[in-house]
Amino acid sequence: MSGAVALRAERIVKKFGNVTALDGVSMHVARGEMLGILGDNGAGKSTLMKILTGYHQPSSGQVYVDGAPVALDSVDRARGFGIECVYQDLALVNGLSIYHNLFLNREILRPWPFRLLDHKEMRRRAIAALEDIGVHIPSVDLEVGRLSGGQRQAIAVARAVASNARILLLDEPLAAMGAREAGLIIDLIERLKARGDIAIVMIAHNYAQTLEICDRIMLMQHGEVTYESAAAETSPAELLEIVRREYRAARAG
Amino acid sequence: MATKTTEAARGPDVPGPRAGLPGRIHDFLLRPEASVIVVAIVLVIYFQFANANFLTDANLQTLSQFIAAPVIIACGEIMLLICREIDLSVGQVFALAPFVMEKTHDVGLPVIASMIAALAVCAGIGWIIGFITIRLKVPSFITTLGMLFLITGITLTISRGFPADTPGGPLLTNLMGNWGYAEFCWALGLVAVMHIVLRHTRWGLHTISTGGNAVAAAEAGINIDRIRMGNFILTSTLGGFAGLLEAFRIGSTDPLAGGSNIMFLGVASGVIGGTAIAGGTGTIVGGLVGGIVLGVLQDGFTLQGINAFTFDIIIGAAILLAMVANIHLARLRGAGTA
Numbered sequence A: 001m002s003g004a005v006a007l008r009a010e011r012i013v014k015k016f017g018n019v020t021a022l023d024g025v026s027m028h029v030a031r032g033e034m035l036g037i038l039g040d041n042g043a044g045k046s047t048l049m050k051i052l053t054g055y056h057q058p059s060s061g062q063v064y065v066d067g068a069p070v071a072l073d074s075v076d077r078a079r080g081f082g083i084e085c086v087y088q089d090l091a092l093v094n095g096l097s098i099y100h101n102l103f104l105n106r107e108i109l110r111p112w113p114f115r116l117l118d119h120k121e122m123r124r125r126a127i128a129a130l131e132d133i134g135v136h137i138p139s140v141d142l143e144v145g146r147l148s149g150g151q152r153q154a155i156a157v158a159r160a161v162a163s164n165a166r167i168l169l170l171d172e173p174l175a176a177m178g179a180r181e182a183g184l185i186i187d188l189i190e191r192l193k194a195r196g197d198i199a200i201v202m203i204a205h206n207y208a209q210t211l212e213i214c215d216r217i218m219l220m221q222h223g224e225v226t227y228e229s230a231a232a233e234t235s236p237a238e239l240l241e242i243v244r245r246e247y248r249a250a251r252a253g
Numbered sequence B: 001m002a003t004k005t006t007e008a009a010r011g012p013d014v015p016g017p018r019a020g021l022p023g024r025i026h027d028f029l030l031r032p033e034a035s036v037i038v039v040a041i042v043l044v045i046y047f048q049f050a051n052a053n054f055l056t057d058a059n060l061q062t063l064s065q066f067i068a069a070p071v072i073i074a075c076g077e078i079m080l081l082i083c084r085e086i087d088l089s090v091g092q093v094f095a096l097a098p099f100v101m102e103k104t105h106d107v108g109l110p111v112i113a114s115m116i117a118a119l120a121v122c123a124g125i126g127w128i129i130g131f132i133t134i135r136l137k138v139p140s141f142i143t144t145l146g147m148l149f150l151i152t153g154i155t156l157t158i159s160r161g162f163p164a165d166t167p168g169g170p171l172l173t174n175l176m177g178n179w180g181y182a183e184f185c186w187a188l189g190l191v192a193v194m195h196i197v198l199r200h201t202r203w204g205l206h207t208i209s210t211g212g213n214a215v216a217a218a219e220a221g222i223n224i225d226r227i228r229m230g231n232f233i234l235t236s237t238l239g240g241f242a243g244l245l246e247a248f249r250i251g252s253t254d255p256l257a258g259g260s261n262i263m264f265l266g267v268a269s270g271v272i273g274g275t276a277i278a279g280g281t282g283t284i285v286g287g288l289v290g291g292i293v294l295g296v297l298q299d300g301f302t303l304q305g306i307n308a309f310t311f312d313i314i315i316g317a318a319i320l321l322a323m324v325a326n327i328h329l330a331r332l333r334g335a336g337t338a
Helices: A045-052 A075-080 A098-102 A119-132 A149-162 A179-195 A207-213 A236-252 B020-029 B034-050 B057-082 B090-106 B111-135 B140-159 B170-178 B182-200 B202-212 B214-219 B224-250 B259-272 B284-304 B308-335
Strands: A005-016 A019-030 A034-038 A060-065 A068-070 A083-087 A167-171 A199-204 A216-221 A224-230
Touching: A005 A045, A005 A199, A019 A034, A019 A045, A019 A199, A019 A216, A019 A224, A034 A045, A034 A207, A045 A083, A045 A167, A045 A199, A075 A083, A083 A149, A098 A119, A098 A149, A119 A149, A149 A167, A149 A179, A179 A199, A179 A207, A199 A207, A207 A236, A216 A236, A224 A236, B020 B034, B034 B284, B034 B308, B057 B090, B057 B182, B057 B202, B057 B224, B057 B259, B057 B284, B090 B111, B090 B140, B090 B224, B090 B259, B111 B140, B111 B224, B170 B182, B170 B224, B182 B202, B182 B224, B182 B284, B202 B214, B202 B224, B214 B224, B259 B284, B259 B308, B284 B308
Parallel strands: A034 A199, A034 A216, A083 A167, A167 A199
Antiparallel strands: A005 A019, A005 A060, A060 A068, A216 A224
């Protein structure tokens, strides 16, 4: 089902002063595969994500894209390797239309001399890009502030895909969403997975939901990976038990 | 699976653009400028009925001269408001610019060169405001409050408190403001240019993004500091340019010209026209119409013989009313019903 490993991180350590946020974390994800990273606040999920997007640099450890070692020393650099992160509620500009958001900072301009925005072409391509991943919105002219949370998330994902994301990082894509809205995003993620050319990493809190949509899961606690499993071979109850055991051990130690 | 579409996204709660004439009227009324355009038309009709002198050439000239400077200043302030900043000192730059022109002309620069020197000084002031606000992280409200006093002091110092005559031959003087409608033509031209900048260039889109969601803009790779800096420089330069036009029209400059009054008229024009103080949205055309409404009110009530004290009451009430209408229309727009 899964293709070649697209993204691999080996023994990533990240220290902020005296605090060790990540203590030798390794992970990998293949094309057409979806990895879920679970853990409580402060477990290091977000720090790991920020290293993968080039926002933070690791204190030690190595990241590989398509098997080649890379230095993700800036967000632009990571983007150059096809790594795109979708942050919930942070991604879109409410006052702009859907098509302007899809082309934010990648605007299409008319030819010389005036270099004005080519609204028509951006509209046309936005419609095609949404069509391509099967997201149906009544009109790309709508301001994104008028859309529901699920629709906004779909637009944010569409933008990442339209800008040639090959490694898609999703930050809590289903948080604070109703069942219908979450269903919308899950459908979209399933379609992206089915394309087979995109590796997806999702960080989340909700065990049941994550096990349902991911192929593999990783459990992070206090900066380490404490458990890893195929999603089909574990259960929310088992994960909860592991978290409790670790918690008791940490308190005893 | 791959061809299945997300039908759930076709929510009934999100209306698309409507067809037909009623639909177009509906869409127009939901635009932020709409309410103020209607108000402007109603006011013009009212004052023409109340006083037959309203739509005469002489009065229209007076009116256009009153409107021009606030509208030019509004063009800058609207860009700043959209990216969640404000410039309170633009009225002082308005007063300073003609003196820089006159002093540099006195030391031997040709008039055109001294105009450029004046605008360069204004741009420099905008840069300083931007530097203090962006790099030293002082809110622009405070930065420009300080600059307001500082620039007044500089203007008074270099002018020694005396008015100065505006240099320039008759052609230049006429072109730059002495001809009755010259100032207004400049204002219209700048409105057209700034409208295009806001709606049809990357700069405009990135200005909206900076105010609407700075994190998202920065995430997308937009240099939001550069956008804010550019708009500070733009606002100061436009303020200085409006000051030069005023100096050419009157033929001399008072060191206390413009000031906070003209700055507030500029900001009020923008806000009445539909630009949100909270940032992220705004309209240049609305700023023009807002300026016209304020001018028509001032001029119309003057013709009616209402005194200046009452005028302030009316302007205050007009701003409050416009904002109430603005916020509630925005809520209707947000809900997608009207």
